[in-house]
Amino acid sequence: MATTVLGLTGAPPATAAPAAPAPVTQAEVPANVTAGIAVFDRTTGTFTERLNENMKFRSASVVKLLIALDFLQSHDPRTMPAADRARLDSMLRSSEDNVASKYWIDGGQTAIVTRMVKLLGLTATDPPPSGMEGYWGYVSLSAADTVRIYRYILETSTAPVRDYIMGNLRQSTRCGTDGFDQQFGIPASFEKPRAVKQGWSGFGDTSNCAPKPTPTIPNLAAKQEAPRAAERAAEDVNLDREALHTTGTVGPNDRSIVAVFTLHNDGTPFGTAYTAVNRITRSLNVPGAVRPAGTWFGTWGPGVNVRPLPTTANDRITTLPAGVEVLVSCQKEGQKVTVPPYENTWWAYLPQYGGYMTNIYISSPGNQLPGVSVCTS
Incomplete structure (x- = not known):
């Protein structure tokens, strides 16, 4: 607690109101x-x-x-x-x-x-x-x-x-x-x-x-x-x-x-x-946090499914929000998916969802994602 110094009259000297704490942040807040x-x-x-x-x-x-x-x-x-x-x-x-x-x-x-x-x-x-x-x-x-x-x-x-x-x-x-x-x-x-x-x-x-x-x-x-x-x-x-x-x-x-x-x-x-x-x-400074490994990519198209294996033959785990970014940890070949004029046999593994999505719906040139390793299992 701060100590107040009294003047000769016994009244505290006039002081400016304390300033509000300055923002402390490294947050990256998008426009709008x-x-x-x-x-x-x-x-x-x-x-x-x-x-x-x-x-x-x-x-x-x-x-x-x-x-x-x-x-x-x-x-x-x-x-x-x-x-x-x-x-x-x-x-x-x-x-x-x-x-x-x-x-x-x-x-x-x-x-x-x-x-x-x-x-x-x-x-x-x-x-x-x-x-x-x-x-x-x-x-x-x-x-x-x-x-x-x-x-x-x-x-x-x-x-x-x-x-x-x-x-x-x-x-x-x-x-x-x-x-x-x-x-x-x-x-x-x-x-x-x-x-x-x-x-x-x-x-x-x-x-x-x-x-x-x-x-x-x-x-x-x-x-x-x-x-x-x-x-x-x-x-x-x-x-x-x-x-x-x-x-x-x-x-x-x-x-x-x-x-x-x-x-x-x-x-x-x-x-x-x-x-x-x-x-x-x-972007935040969060002590004690461990950040997942992988690369973030944008996606396109509504109703993009995440599946337990790289094929449409199994039930979906979930459906991604349209246009959301996803974290990809690795990729592997699987069933060919065709979305004219595109076709692709590569699938990205999304660790946060525990499943795969076809690379067709990832916003990246080429069938394979650059800088992403091939899944070993």
């Missing part, structure tokens, strides 16, 4: 993207990245951390009913909206925010705008407050609550129950150990992911995307631009807490935003 970023190293107790860390964003599904925490204030994870456990597992791992809506309603909607702000000492977290109280995804959050949420879970909450929430986030599924791909940001940029809670809003019904986890509460949730006219009525938090967020922990013992919140121009495709968030996340 607004980002709020915070990376906190729990080993040193310092931030290694800060950029617009107190800026408020609509939380999308990141608020599910608060919904779960609020419920677990009065329910011991070790003894809570099996139905609640199954629902919360799905909400935390696969971002199920129906479950969030149930516990949002049961918890009193905006009362959840009030309780959590007080309990966790949050400073840039607000309930949805007036008249939109049912839209839990419109709770505002900042990157700095998200660090506070994870620090509370890891350092202050009871061991059963900590282990339950973090255990689920470590089992984040590739696909959300709404069919969106959750593999962007932290899971695309860093090897395990990691724990992840993602958020997305405004991309419409452009789900691409398969297989989809089965929702535990069919047809319960109110639609979480308000009409555009209502969205534009908000003033302090942008509810109009597409939002894509990646949050979680990275490294042994959850060493680094990472929070990347982003807004994209209205109409931005999901694959374009996905790639932008990946680029931002890869």
Whole structure:
């Protein structure tokens, strides 16, 4: 604590207001993207990245951390009913909206925010705008407050609550129950150990992911995307631009807490935003992180499948967001694929997805990818 030097009159001398902390970042933020970023190293107790860390964003599904925490204030994870456990597992791992809506309603909607702000000492977290109280995804959050949420879970909450929430986030599924791909940001940029809670809003019904986890509460949730006219009525938090967020922990013992919140121009495709968030996340200084080996390439075309072997004869693992960048670790020859006027027998292995895609849909000249080795198995 600083010591105040008193003048002869006993009053403190006039001083200028302390300047706000300067941004500390090496983040590479693409043009037309607004980002709020915070990376906190729990080993040193310092931030290694800060950029617009107190800026408020609509939380999308990141608020599910608060919904779960609020419920677990009065329910011991070790003894809570099996139905609640199954629902919360799905909400935390696969971002199920129906479950969030149930516990949002049961918890009193905006009362959840009030309780959590007080309990966790949050400073840039607000309930949805007036008249939109049912839209839990419109709770505002900042990157700095998200660090506070994870620090509370890891350092202050009871061991059963900590282990339950973090255990689920470590089992984040590739696909959300709404069919969106959750593999962007932290899971695309860093090897395990990691724990992840993602958020997305405004991309419409452009789900691409398969297989989809089965929702535990069919047809319960109110639609979480308000009409555009209502969205534009908000003033302090942008509810109009597409939002894509990646949050979680990275490294042994959850060493680094990472929070990347982003807004994209209205109409931005999901694959374009996905790639932008990946680029931002890869550029960050994240102590304890291990980055996967390979080379990043752009892709083209919608509905590009990832398969367990280099052939179309087996079922797809998933379908890539249109135009997304992918990490390639090696390539091998397999079934010839023809997409007039192109044909190609080479397939790229994508370690993040555990499967192959045909090289036809990779934006690179030639059938083989330059600088990429041949798979040995």
